[in-house]
Amino acid sequence: MAETYEVIVVGGGFAGIEAAKKLGRAGVRTLLVDVHGYHQFQPLLYQLATAQIGVSELARPLRSIFRNQPSVRVLTARVSAVDPERRSITLSDGTVYEADDALIVACGAEANFFNTPGARENAYPLYSATDATRLGSELVALLDQADKDTGQKSMNVAVVGAGPTGVETAGAIADAINYVVPKLFAGGLAKRCSVALVDMVDRTLGGFSEKSQAYAASRLVERGVRLKLGSAVTEVRKDGLSFADGATMDADLVIWAGGLKAGPLLRESGMPQGRGGRVDVGKDLTAPGYDGRVYVLGDAANITDDRDERLPQLGSVAKQSGAWAARNILAQRAGRPTEPFGYKDRGYMAMIGRGSAVAELGRSRRLVRGPAAFMVWLAVHLALLSGASQKARALVSWIFTYLSHTRQHVFVGSPEQAAVEEGADRPAA
Template sequence: MTSRPPGPEDGGQQVVHREVIVVGGGFAGLALAERLGREDVEVLLIDRNNYHQFKPLNYQVATSQLGISEVGYPLRGIFRRHSSVKVAVDEVVAVDPGERSVTLSDGTVCTARILVLGVGVDANFFGVPGAEEHSYPMYTLEDAERLSRRLIGELDRVDSPLGVTDAVDVVIVGGGPTGVELAGAIAENLRVVIGPRYDGGITGKVTVHLVDHGDALLKPFSGASHSYARRELEQLGVQLHFGTSVTHVSADGVELGDGGRIDAGTVVWAGGQRSPRLIADSALPLGHGGRINVNDDLTVAGHDGVYALGDIALIPDTHGGNGGKPASLPQLGSVAQQSGQHAARNILADLAGRDRTGFRYRDKGIMAMIGRGAAVAEIGRSRRQIQGHVAFLAWLGVHVMLLPSAWQRVAAVTSWVTDYGTSLRPRRINLG
């Protein structure tokens, strides 16, 4: 990396230059930087956190199934064998695609021959009054830990020998994979893990509600998966509220679009995603949902040398999966990871003066966990459906292999064997 002192041409700001700058240490940025690191390409990876977080498992941190160290892993540890990859822990406050540069929180300007944006997305509260102030989003490891402290505190209150007369209700907004997996895990905690161990009838004192404006859970899945997920959640005691939306969130409950109300001290928001302000305020070409329009080679439309990857990018589905109409790929970890790997190959081609190639996503399917022995998976582009114990084991296998370190894989498997094989899951210590 080269740097120079501030001068009049850059307004007195420190300027550093690197061959490739990657903003975001998620699935896409990680895959790209690792591939370039193996080729000794000079890379600066910038992230506000010093760790990579495995977002699909955040809900298990929130429900005390896994610890933080099993879901988050230090970025510098991941790249310890790649000396050409350097990690900067800082906040990017501005992006200039024309100059292929980013500005950090202290005013430092980082420029690159090739700029890669993989910043991910934020929670979308859709302007619902009180939602941002009073609900618990589920998009970061910090979110998961904050919710964990809340849930443990509520369970401690219910289990108090002094007695609790009022009910404890948890409302989850959104019936997608995050909402379904979280609802199942919380309900299972109450019914299977904690309930049988206490004489006070803790299960009857806590109710889990899931609210969705549609008429089915897991919308991207098939009808068979919709029915299976609904049946399994209802058997766990989850109260499902379909065909209505949350119109207001307060400290003591939610108002519904059908005029109803649910009294609840804990509201979890799993209802949508939006582009972060960093992207919304930039000069990047934005499409549906505020995501960045990219070409099939993953470069940003109109900005050669700038790539956008993962959830923030509108990546064309070259298979024409929307009835032959132009479509974009879904916001999945597998899409992010594969796009990072392909962008790395195109960047190597850029540096060598070769032509880029178009990205073709290898669709391996989608899956969701509902509880012990209960999951759904739809395999491949044809979406061959499996459910129950087979899907449950497949879910565990896929997720453990995607963890970035061998230590995390061993720790996760150990936790899951104890968690799903027994009723011995310990409640975590609450420090907040």
């Protein structure tokens, strides 16, 4: 017989954490399940990959988060199946849990390679701490190889996807080449390194204003990033990229920031799926057809605002949706109706590199850029980090990195080891 809880939350990301915290404060018997035993702050993964911060800054143990909420049980396990009809989940070992009141599915997403030949095999995604560690290890290995090569070997990096993740990653790697590599390696290695940012659309930072897009592009070019926009990648090879316009590009390392899609857990759940394989949820964040007792949140959901505009896959959307879903569940338990999601739009922002960022604040999209936006970005992300120790360590790392032009973090293990671990840990939840 299946063990029951009042609410089951699948996924320990922004949405799942916020929902479980609110339910825990209300004393609701809740089960939170995640394949990892920690919450990871995904907006800073590119900084982990470029050694600006360490794992301890962006990851926090789930049990530490809920240590003062005894009604929330944290379970580290892989969810292999979700049954929305029964509001149940099945773990990889066959154990089944059922929810009396509500099931929350906030299982995140995975890289969307859009069936591009060679992308899954040859490109590095950036969606988890393991992805970031693997990427960072490969970057260091390539630099070491180029430094030792008497034939003056180069290191060429290509980032696919010119959205916020791609822009931030390309900018961070360019900064590392410009500021860090000359101090770590001799022989003019920095001059033999290059970074390219490519996308099928003809602009960076889609969804931002034209002024922000132009600013980001100009600052990237100033850092030495080569832009190839307006042509789709048709193949990812071990030695580079091919494009729809017939062009090719040499690359020793390809980073995939080309978008996300729902994982197999959602695909096999039977819930109706929309764009990106995500569930098109109702105004109250529930999946259609399950009596208002199944909520889908975060990167697993297509959520709209009060103007029926689709909200982006942002941490702020996930956090707010998690808290709102918990609020609606508490209302249902008290016999009150649920309410439409009231998203508070705080705008968009992206870090371009050292001292450069763009921020479009609030619903009016008030534009801030340059050093002021850089400081806003730091303040917002510091506030969003989970845990006082994580905030303190991140602040120290940022100050040290900015003032010293060096990196204090290292990668332990080879890229191959990280790849094996990632294959074993690829989450179903």
